[in-house]
Amino acid sequence: QVQLMESGGGSVQAGGSLRLSCAGSGYLGSNVCMGWFRQAPGKEREGVATITSSDFTKYTDSVKGRFTIAKDKADNTLYLQMNSLKPEDTAMYYCAARSVWWCTWSSSDFNYWGQGTQVTVSS
Numbered sequence: 001q002v003q004l005m006e007s008g009g010g011s012v013q014a015g016g017s018l019r020l021s022c023a024g025s026g027y028l029g030s031n032v033c034m035g036w037f038r039q040a041p042g043k044e045r046e047g048v049a050t051i052t053s054s055d056f057t058k059y060t061d062s063v064k065g066r067f068t069i070a071k072d073k074a075d076n077t078l079y080l081q082m083n084s085l086k087p088e089d090t091a092m093y094y095c096a097a098r099s100v101w102w103c104t105w106s107s108s109d110f111n112y113w114g115q116g117t118q119v120t121v122s123s
Contacts (some may be wrong), residue, residue: 002026002112004095009117016085016121022078022095022114031101035110036069036080038091038119045094049080050103058103062088085121092116 008020020036035050049059049069057069068081078095096110 002028002097004097004112004114006093006095006114006117009093009119011120011122012085014086014121014123017081017083018085018119020080020082020093020095020117020119022080024076024078024095024097028097028112029099032097032099033101033103033110034071034078034095034097035103036078037094037096037107037110038089039094040091043091045107047105047107048093050105051078052103053101056103060105082119085119087121087123089119090121091119093119 003025005023012018032053036048037045038048039045047060048063049067051057051069051071066084071078094116095114097112098110
């Protein structure tokens, strides 16, 4: 059974940084897309960053140049380094995975989800 667990959220001032982690357990297969999504109150869940098994990454426009997605295959951990945080980055952040090699921005395409970690950025 695949399980994902996020950590690293918190409260920071605008311009600050946070690093989110997602610890994975269970077997996803050799071709996996993993991603970070976020959901702010009253808004739909949106894709933030994705990474394929071959380390091809994609970012939503609003975080390009500020966020970096990476994974450590040795310990099955996904990361999201968030720099230059803005108040509009405030949201619950979720780690997700799907057992196919290509990534999409649609949350419905992802089979596995973590419980989420809150990020709050104050101005």
